[in-house]
Amino acid sequence: MTETIAAxxxxxxxxxxxxxxxDSPQLKDFVDGLDPVNADADAADGFVWRLQGEEGNATDVPVFGDSWLIVxxxxxxxxxxxxxxxxxxxxREMLARRREWFERIQEAVTALWWVPAGHRPTVAEAEARLLHLRAHGPTAHAFTLRTSFPPGASTPVSGEVPEGLGCSV
Incomplete structure (x- = not known):
């Protein structure tokens, strides 16, 4: 790993x-899967940190002032x-079932961006990155897996996302 990427x-x-x-029957499988899926993430190679609320997941963390949105x-x-x-x-199994639990949202719901090593982003930062992506499309400030940017770059890198498993919910 180069020094730039490690930073x-x-x-x-x-x-x-x-x-x-x-707490509805419709979302039971989703809620029951949260702890195991989060444990898998915590143990995954390359995992650094995840946002958590009082329940150990982020379902109780407000985003965009909308109680029906989870982050x-x-x-x-x-x-x-x-x-x-x-x-x-x-x-992957939960991702494949997302339409059972979540409404289809037409605008971008996933954003990626580079942070200095050790920085933990806030929900306000995440909201700003999503709004930037929605307004400007993928840029080095906020991008997607399909159109990603290496740290410090302004030219996108084409990403390969398995067919039918795009990041939008």
Missing amino acids: YELAQVNIARLKAPL NMSVWRDTDALTSYMYQGRH
């Missing part, structure tokens, strides 16, 4: 609008580490 870590945020309350935010070594985790095991 940065990859932050990601993903928001989703619930179809039903978290997932984490920091990873790089896009390869994040992608490797996202598209395997229990996370």
Whole structure:
């Protein structure tokens, strides 16, 4: 790993609008899967940090002032580490079922950006990055796995995302 990349870590945020309350029968499988999926993330190669509320997940952390939105935010070594985790095991299984639990949102719900190593982003930062991505498309300030940027770059790097498993919820 080069010195430039080691100086940065990859932050990601993903928001989703619930179809039903978290304690509803409709969301039982999602809620039951949170702890195991989060444990998998915590143990994944390249995982650095994730946002947690009082329950050990982030379902109780407010985002955009909307009680029907939930947020997932984490920091990873790089896009390869994040992608490797996202598209395997229990996370892949839950990702495949996301339409059962979450409304389809037309605007960007996932954003990535580089942070200095050791920095832990706030929800306000994540909201700003998502709004920037929505307004300007992928840039070095906020990007996607499909159009990513290396740390300090202004030219995108094309990302390979497995068919049918895009990041939007």
